[in-house]
Amino acid sequence: MxxxxxxxxxxxxxxLFAANNLTIAINEIGSESNADMGxxxxxxxxxxxxxxxxxxxxxxxxxxxxxxxxxxxxxxSYIGECYVTGGDExxxxxxxxxxxxxxxxxxxxxxxxxxLIFRDQPNVNVPGEGYGWCRIRGVTGTLTxxxxxEEEASAQFYFNGDSSDIxxxxxxxxDANPDCVNANNRHYGx
Amino acid sequence: MTYRFYARxxxxxxxxxxxxxxxxxxxxxxxxxxxxxxxxxAEKLLRQSEKSKKVSKIDNKAKQATDVTAADxxxxxxxxxxxxxxxxxxxxxxxxxxxxxxxxxxxTADVPVSPHGFGPYPEVPAxxxxxxxxxxxxxxxxxxxxxxxxxxxxxxxKLWNQGHxxxxxxxxxxxxxxxPHYANTAYVSYGEKIILPDGNVxxxxxxxxxxxxxxPFVKQIRNGNTPAHIKLLDYDSAGxxxxxxxxxxxxxxx
Numbered sequence: 001m002x003x004x005x006x007x008x009x010x011x012x013x014x015x016l017f018a019a020n021n022l023t024i025a026i027n028e029i030g031s032e033s034n035a036d037m038g039x040x041x042x043x044x045x046x047x048x049x050x051x052x053x054x055x056x057x058x059x060x061x062x063x064x065x066x067x068x069x070x071x072x073x074x075x076x077s078y079i080g081e082c083y084v085t086g087g088d089e090x091x092x093x094x095x096x097x098x099x100x101x102x103x104x105x106x107x108x109x110x111x112x113x114x115x116l117i118f119r120d121q122p123n124v125n126v127p128g129e130g131y132g133w134c135r136i137r138g139v140t141g142t143l144t145x146x147x148x149x150e151e152e153a154s155a156q157f158y159f160n161g162d163s164s165d166i167x168x169x170x171x172x173x174x175d176a177n178p179d180c181v182n183a184n185n186r187h188y189g190x
Numbered sequence: 191m192t193y194r195f196y197a198r199x200x201x202x203x204x205x206x207x208x209x210x211x212x213x214x215x216x217x218x219x220x221x222x223x224x225x226x227x228x229x230x231x232a233e234k235l236l237r238q239s240e241k242s243k244k245v246s247k248i249d250n251k252a253k254q255a256t257d258v259t260a261a262d263x264x265x266x267x268x269x270x271x272x273x274x275x276x277x278x279x280x281x282x283x284x285x286x287x288x289x290x291x292x293x294x295x296x297x298t299a300d301v302p303v304s305p306h307g308f309g310p311y312p313e314v315p316a317x318x319x320x321x322x323x324x325x326x327x328x329x330x331x332x333x334x335x336x337x338x339x340x341x342x343x344x345x346x347x348k349l350w351n352q353g354h355x356x357x358x359x360x361x362x363x364x365x366x367x368x369x370p371h372y373a374n375t376a377y378v379s380y381g382e383k384i385i386l387p388d389g390n391v392x393x394x395x396x397x398x399x400x401x402x403x404x405x406p407f408v409k410q411i412r413n414g415n416t417p418a419h420i421k422l423l424d425y426d427s428a429g430x431x432x433x434x435x436x437x438x439x440x441x442x443x444x
Contacts, residue, residue, distance in 0.1 A: 067408070069402060069405055070402065071402050072358065072359065072401075072402060075323065075326075075331075075335075075339060076335070077333070077335055093396065093397075096363065096364065100363075100364050101363075102361055102362070102363035102364065103335055103338035103339065103342070103361065103362045103363070104359060104360065104361040104362070105320070105323070105339060105342045105343065105346070105359045105360050105361075106319075106320055106358050106359025106360070106371065106401065107358070107359055107371075107401060107402035108359065108361055108371070108399070108400075108401065108402065109398070109399065109400055109401065109402050109404050109405045109408065110361065110397075110398070110399045110400075111397065111398050111399070111408060112396060112397045113381070113394065113395070113396055113397070115381070115394060117384060117392075119384065139327070139331055139332070139335075141326060141327060146327070146329070148332070
């Protein structure tokens with residue numbers, strides 16, 4: 001009986017360790033931080049092709065967005081960076097950056113985008129990668145209370161085969177034909 | 191034999207529990223290390239603040255004791271305070287200047303002064319939308335945030351006094367400009383224009399910034415479908431230089 005109890009304790013202990021490690025791993029590779037405390041950091045892969053006419057012709061686009069958000073109760077600071085690459089090209093953008101952080105009062109929403117549109121040749125997929133990282137810190141308090149919180153998010157993306165979501169030969173890309181392209185694609189046309 | 195068997199398991203269990211407890215303790219220490227550091231920084235800042243307050247009180251007393259040369263001197267102060275108060279003009283008689291300087295010093299001796307060299311704190315309007323940072327965080331804040339917080343609050347108070355009552359906050363960054371957050375307003379910066387083969391121009395939005403109230407509309411703004419009630423301002427030109435703005439005479443627009 002006691003032996004079984006100890007066995008259970010040991011198994012439970014290892015299970016708890018495993019669960020803890022799993023949670024950390026999800027936070028590390030996830031693109032969105034927890035918003036429960038009124039603060040969030042978000043990294044997203046956005047639209048990935050630009051259609052430019054009614055014939056489903058497109059330019060490949062690599063696109064990473066980062067956002068930081070804090071509700072009105074917080075004052076604080078944030079920083080972030082993102083980039084995308086493809087072929088020999090690279091584009092990057094920052095919130096703050098190596099030169100310093102950005103400070104805010106009464107909450108904030110700030111977002112920036114790194115994107116590349118490969119215009120040399122239409123209908124060609126350009127393999128590449130993208131990365132985003134951002135962090136926001138906030139404090140809130142009164143004469144008697146003081147609370148601080150922090151959210152961070154990062155994500156790595158690989159761009160390959162981007163055009164696979166385009167519906168082939170579905171006709172004109174118009175609002176009347178909304179199923180023409182994948183909802184995530186930005187269609188550019190009449 | 192049975193006792194030995196159980197004793198071995200009991201000892202093993204205790205060892206495992208000790209290892210778990212030790213690991214938890216180490217993890218806890220690792221987890222709270224940054225907060226400890228921030229608390230230490232806040233304490234340091236508080237000490238600096240107290241020191242500068244003492245220095246400013248001593249300076250004020252010294253000013254009262256000095257002669258008229260202080261009032262007549264053209265030498266600028268080592269650190270120019272950002273204040274909206276008027277100074278004594280050169281045309282004033284020396285005796286009047288002396289009296290005025292002494293009276294001013296006596297008045298400012300009890301007025302709270304910024305520990306960041308910005309001079310006396312401005313009067314906070316009764317209907318101001320928030321508690322300014324120097325009142326909200328009397329013990330200071332971690333890192334170097336206290337100075338930027340104060341600059342932003344000073345700008346917002348002046349804007350508020352000018353009639354901009356739809357302010358919800360502000361941000362202050364690398365370019366040295368304060369971006370007041372107005373309700374239902376977003377600062378937008380555009381990326382490079384791209385001319386497509388069919389002649390259409392595609393210009394993606396590179397940056398969106400504002401108060402937290404614009405959060406639900408970010409995707410719409412990015413896709414060019416900005417809701418009617420959201421006002422867009424040019425990020426590259428709408429920022430306010432706080433030092434110029436706070437020294438300017440009152441006017442309606444920053």
